[in-house]
Amino acid sequence: MTSPLSVIKVFFSCGANSMCDNYRYHSSGCIFFKRRLKYQLYFIKEFGNFDHGYSSKKYLKGKKFYKYVSIKNSPFVKNYYDTGMKETKQRHVGYVTLLGRPSAGKSSFINAVIDDKISIVSSIPQTTRRLIRGIHTNDMYQIIFQDVPGLHSSAHHWNQSINWVTKNALNDTDIILRVIDGSRAKGEEELIIDRIVSEAKVPVITIVTKSDLLSEKDKKRFPKEAIFVSNITHEGIDEVTKAVGEKLPTGPLLYPESDITDQDVYTRVSEIIREKVFQTTYEEVPHHTYVEVETMEDKGKLVKILAYIFCTSESQKKILVGNHGSKIKDIGTLARRDLQDLFEKKVYLELHVKVSENWQDRENITRKVLGKM
Ligand SMILES: Nc1nc2c(ncn2[C@@H]2O[C@H](COP(=O)(O)OP(=O)(O)OP(=O)(O)O)[C@@H](O)[C@H]2O)c(=O)[nH]1
Numbered sequence: 001m002t003s004p005l006s007v008i009k010v011f012f013s014c015g016a017n018s019m020c021d022n023y024r025y026h027s028s029g030c031i032f033f034k035r036r037l038k039y040q041l042y043f044i045k046e047f048g049n050f051d052h053g054y055s056s057k058k059y060l061k062g063k064k065f066y067k068y069v070s071i072k073n074s075p076f077v078k079n080y081y082d083t084g085m086k087e088t089k090q091r092h093v094g095y096v097t098l099l100g101r102p103s104a105g106k107s108s109f110i111n112a113v114i115d116d117k118i119s120i121v122s123s124i125p126q127t128t129r130r131l132i133r134g135i136h137t138n139d140m141y142q143i144i145f146q147d148v149p150g151l152h153s154s155a156h157h158w159n160q161s162i163n164w165v166t167k168n169a170l171n172d173t174d175i176i177l178r179v180i181d182g183s184r185a186k187g188e189e190e191l192i193i194d195r196i197v198s199e200a201k202v203p204v205i206t207i208v209t210k211s212d213l214l215s216e217k218d219k220k221r222f223p224k225e226a227i228f229v230s231n232i233t234h235e236g237i238d239e240v241t242k243a244v245g246e247k248l249p250t251g252p253l254l255y256p257e258s259d260i261t262d263q264d265v266y267t268r269v270s271e272i273i274r275e276k277v278f279q280t281t282y283e284e285v286p287h288h289t290y291v292e293v294e295t296m297e298d299k300g301k302l303v304k305i306l307a308y309i310f311c312t313s314e315s316q317k318k319i320l321v322g323n324h325g326s327k328i329k330d331i332g333t334l335a336r337r338d339l340q341d342l343f344e345k346k347v348y349l350e351l352h353v354k355v356s357e358n359w360q361d362r363e364n365i366t367r368k369v370l371g372k373m
Pocket residue numbers: 100101102103104105106107108109120121122123124125126127128129148149150151209210211212213229230231232
């Protein structure tokens with residue numbers, strides 16, 4: 001029933017309310033996601049029943065790649081629901097949002113806790129631009145860690161738009177996980193973070209990252225209650241999940257046990273390519289680029305992907321293409337390696353660079369890039 005990489009949307013119809021038990025309202029709307037490499041399911045609550053100001057009609061507008069099926073006509077969906085979604089066991093379940101300055105190690109922490117590459121990482125601040133969820137499920141907890149951009153104090157419109165992603169996620173979280181970069185002295189950005197923490201109406205747990213770089217003496221300058229974490233050696237990771245898990249409310253699972261992220265495959269692919277741009281270019285170039293996957297086809301033994309790297313000027317394009325195409329070739333080679341791990345099959349990646357002047361000032365593009373629905 002599912003063609004590879006197609007997307008299926010399933011609408012709740014009247015009388016399907018029993019399925020609603022397995023999800024709840026959150027800032028991205030009243031939607032339950034089930035995402036897999038080859039298909040996606042969106043369970044959307046009935047129109048007209050949204051009390052968070054979100055209309056599913058609005059959400060659907062302009063979306064491509066979707067195929068609509070009704071629950072009744074879909075044995076696959078019924079089977080999925082019957083086998084995977086009847087969760088009755090009560091565990092500690094909820095959302096935990098990471099709050100820290102850029103480059104503090106938030107995305108690396110998500111990858112360490114999930115033990116998989118969920119969120120992209122680079123040494124350049126403001127690598128993360130959109131909300132990325134990493135889901136950690138065990139017998140006692142389902143913790144949905146929300147990776148968000150590091151808060152930035154710059155007043156520039158683009159930085160403020162990125163900060164919006166973080167502030168929006170904080171409006172709807174059960175716990176704040178404050179992330180302090182153990183390798184740096186306190187920075188200006190942390191004043192905003194101090195304020196948010198002091199006004200928080202939810203529990204705040206503090207971690208200090210990069211403990212592998214700290215001596216016992218260094219550790220004394222951090223708050224006493226902080227948990228020291230190394231995203232490299234995994235020191236402190238279990239301690240954090242326990243501390244966080246115990247503070248979450250009990251309830252049914254929000255995601256199936258096997259899910260580790262809620263990102264769709266197009267986002268994961270474009271993020272992997274963007275990570276390679278961040279890892280191979282410098283100064284303003286990475287910040288002025290975004291990646292769009294134009295087409296993705298599963299050819300059986302091979303996945304064929306066509307993607308564009310957009311930048312804001314011809315001079316940036318020259319840097320991204322490189323001498324005789326050397327830079328774009330490097331980006332492609334690095335990205336293909338990770339994409340092959342993701343798909344567990346060969347990937348043919350065609351990459352092109354395009355100029356899109358002032359895209360950071362264009363609402364329709366920034367909404368897409370920041371994952372605003
Ligand atoms: N030594 C060491 N380096 C770390 C650790 N965690 C992260 N890093 C490095 O710190 C840099 C930034 O890590 P990220 O995980 O991208 O930081 P972030 O907080 O997500 O940054 P933004 O997305 O820009 O807000 C990268 O070079 C990581 O390799 C750690 O525990 N130990």
